Amino acid sequence: MNRRNEQPAMERTTRERIADRLREEPLSPSALAEEFGIAPAAAVEAVEHVARSVAAEDAQLLVAPPVCRECGFDGFDEPASRPSRCPACRGEAVSEPVFRIET
Numbered sequence: 001m002n003r004r005n006e007q008p009a010m011e012r013t014t015r016e017r018i019a020d021r022l023r024e025e026p027l028s029p030s031a032l033a034e035e036f037g038i039a040p041a042a043a044v045e046a047v048e049h050v051a052r053s054v055a056a057e058d059a060q061l062l063v064a065p066p067v068c069r070e071c072g073f074d075g076f077d078e079p080a081s082r083p084s085r086c087p088a089c090r091g092e093a094v095s096e097p098v099f100r101i102e103t
């Protein structure tokens, strides 16, 4: 395992590539994580940075929030993160959020 994952220049490049991908198609944190070889939490963090940078260029990061497959709950407090449980029914069948960038 390569544990040297605190490289600012490389991180910036990954964010730029993530922004490019989200302009092409909607993607979930785990899809981004798999494609870029990073943890899903790191993908969410990268997307949060991307959201701020695209706002400066008249683009907008859109988030389709997670939905509980058991009860349909979709009012999660932090729609960009990946909830492990539904706060309404405590079920674990919660879908991932999906990100895209619209210009």
Ligand SMILES: [Zn+2]
Pocket: 068, 069, 070, 071, 072, 073, 086, 087, 088, 089, 090, 091
């Ligand atoms: Zn639920």
